Amino acid sequence: MNEPKGNLTQSQIEELAIHLENAELQAFEVTKITDDFPSMTYQDAFDIQWEIRRRKEARGNKIVGMKMGLTSWAKMSQMGVEHPCYGFLADYFAIPDGGEVKHDELIHPKIEAELAFVTKAPLKGPGCHIGDVLGATDFVMPAVEVIDSRYKDFKFDLKSVIADNSSSSRFITGGRMADVADLDLKNLGVVMEVNGEVVATGAGAAVLGHPAASVAMLANMLGERGEAIPAGTFIMIGAITAAVQVNKGDSFCVRYQDLGTLTGKFV
């Protein structure tokens, strides 16, 4: 992903950002953008994502966190993409624990069992490692992400998904916060239930061998753009299991070892 240069012009970046953001805001699917722009680079893809972020902030939305994606083999093999990606979380993505997710506002949502780290000190790559992350973590808490690729049939390549803010759309957090010293993060078990049936299970080590490695990778990827993770940032580490498709009317419950449960309903 170390391609320092872009092949798209600034006006193409802006047009693609508008195109993908409209698909998000109006919940319609589009063809993956690399079909029409095969020469675009990773730099272009991140420039599009950052332009979507700039547009939201200019409109008054707040950025309330970051997410890593495609950090487990379960997810990478499900999506056919072999490198993690990151995205940002906007204020209106947040749904309280036990809350309702409006299915009509989304295209073809799926849910993911994740964990979130909240930092108390800044993290900056390159060279950020698990030890740096544990030292800079204020607390860990459970999180469920609702992803919703804007691409037709949820099919994409890495550049297209990065431009589409890594499929970010909603997230639920709550449960119990805990100090990293009190958790066995690699063995931490999660059980995901939809309509009372277990649909997926996993443990923290599914994410890059250790959940904190995902936060370190975020710092290192952001460092390539000269960006850092400020203190007080909420960061989701990526799905521990494969994502599960949900329909209107479905309710979910994710049980986290030592961290309580998160629930919600698609209405």
Ligand code: OOG
């Ligand atoms: C890309 C985003 C993946 C995760 O936790 O792995 C993601 C996608 O699969 O649509 O959020």
Ligand code: MG
């Ligand atoms: Mg995710």
